[in-house]
Amino acid sequence: MIFGLTFSSLRLLILSLAVLSQIYLFYRVRKAIRSLHRPHRFKRLAVLAAGVAMVLLFAASLYIVFKPIPWVYPPTPAQVVFFYPPAVWGLGSIFSALLLLIFQLAGGIGGAALRLLRKAACRAAAPAPADDGRRRFLRAGAGALFAAPLVLSGYGAVYAGRRGDVRELALPFGRSLRVVQLTDIHAGLYMNREQLRCYADKVISLQPDLFVLTGDYVSNSLSFLPGCLEEMTRIRAPYGTFATLGNHEHWYAGLDELREVFRKSGIPLLNNEHRVISTERGPFAVAGIDDLRNGDPDLDAALRGLDRAVPTLLLSHRPEIFPEAAGRAIPLTLSGHYHGGQIKIGPPGAGISLAHLRTPYPEGLYRIGDSRLYVSRGIGTTFTPVRLNAPPEVTVIQLT
Numbered sequence: 001m002i003f004g005l006t007f008s009s010l011r012l013l014i015l016s017l018a019v020l021s022q023i024y025l026f027y028r029v030r031k032a033i034r035s036l037h038r039p040h041r042f043k044r045l046a047v048l049a050a051g052v053a054m055v056l057l058f059a060a061s062l063y064i065v066f067k068p069i070p071w072v073y074p075p076t077p078a079q080v081v082f083f084y085p086p087a088v089w090g091l092g093s094i095f096s097a098l099l100l101l102i103f104q105l106a107g108g109i110g111g112a113a114l115r116l117l118r119k120a121a122c123r124a125a126a127p128a129p130a131d132d133g134r135r136r137f138l139r140a141g142a143g144a145l146f147a148a149p150l151v152l153s154g155y156g157a158v159y160a161g162r163r164g165d166v167r168e169l170a171l172p173f174g175r176s177l178r179v180v181q182l183t184d185i186h187a188g189l190y191m192n193r194e195q196l197r198c199y200a201d202k203v204i205s206l207q208p209d210l211f212v213l214t215g216d217y218v219s220n221s222l223s224f225l226p227g228c229l230e231e232m233t234r235i236r237a238p239y240g241t242f243a244t245l246g247n248h249e250h251w252y253a254g255l256d257e258l259r260e261v262f263r264k265s266g267i268p269l270l271n272n273e274h275r276v277i278s279t280e281r282g283p284f285a286v287a288g289i290d291d292l293r294n295g296d297p298d299l300d301a302a303l304r305g306l307d308r309a310v311p312t313l314l315l316s317h318r319p320e321i322f323p324e325a326a327g328r329a330i331p332l333t334l335s336g337h338y339h340g341g342q343i344k345i346g347p348p349g350a351g352i353s354l355a356h357l358r359t360p361y362p363e364g365l366y367r368i369g370d371s372r373l374y375v376s377r378g379i380g381t382t383f384t385p386v387r388l389n390a391p392p393e394v395t396v397i398q399l400t
Helices: 007-034 040-066 076-121 132-158 193-205 222-232 247-252 255-265 299-303 319-327 354-358
Strands: 165-171 177-182 210-214 241-244 273-277 284-288 312-315 332-335 364-368 371-375 393-399
Touching: 007 040, 007 076, 040 076, 076 132, 165 371, 177 193, 193 222, 193 393, 210 312, 210 332, 222 247, 222 255, 241 284, 241 312, 273 299, 284 299, 299 319, 319 332, 319 364, 319 371, 332 393
Parallel strands: 165 393, 177 210, 210 241, 284 312, 312 332, 332 371
Antiparallel strands: 177 393, 273 284, 364 371
């Protein structure tokens, strides 16, 4: 929860802000067009065209978010033409509206204060003529405030959302092995088969001893899951590949159906269970639990029968299991879910997001006693293909 809001309430609030932003932006655009020194017929048609374009873009963005589109793994040109423009508008227009509203309020307060000062200082003076230069400056500033969030959203979708960082760290575990983690893949309209193949190739080049997947394989339809897992099975790690479920899988399918898809792929699904793996230095275990909110998580079942002396790597889509895992002396938990915030406001490498307000574990490394948690930013996006200040991440952990 954020400030006492549930996820459903937060989503409703964001949707309401999005609708209000469209209304406000149309009002501002219509006012700007009507102020032009152009024929009345031109201005009427321009207002109509702007309104139609805004409605179509916003309706398309809502449809893409809330309705599964039966186009499995569209090619990149189709992504660029049909799906990215509505997504960029859907996000950028909200921030455009907020900035313009702040600019308008600040200008109104500042203008009122300036008029009061002038009136007090020059009561006997004639009224000052209208300042056309000031008006042009204000219009230019409003135009920049309108365009900047859209440009930034476009940057986040086209460039930042495609730049996968390899995050490497070394942690004590009691066994020497190289683990690569992918999480929050969100295969769908904004993560096509070509992009999945590139990430799989990157993981192969990192030569993992163990490959783990920590949930949210699809965005808004289970039809993308078989192809996603097919690309992941190209990765052959000596100690195997293991997976656990995220909330998106539970949104679009039942547990039995999900188990069957994973069974056909050949990737072991650890859903409240574990596997013990033998190495030259002794055994270690990989355990996985169901999604903490949308699944049926059971850490007791996941660890049942496991010798506490065997070092255990716990896979959990959401990181909030960490205090309980630390209480069981589990040396390492790997999670994702929050995308590092996905859209963070602030300087590069810092900033804050809704995720940072929602959980104490939005991204990075955490420690309780001898237990550690690492929360990856993941490689996909949700609700919007935009990432800002939170680039996608392939995680490499050298355990010792």
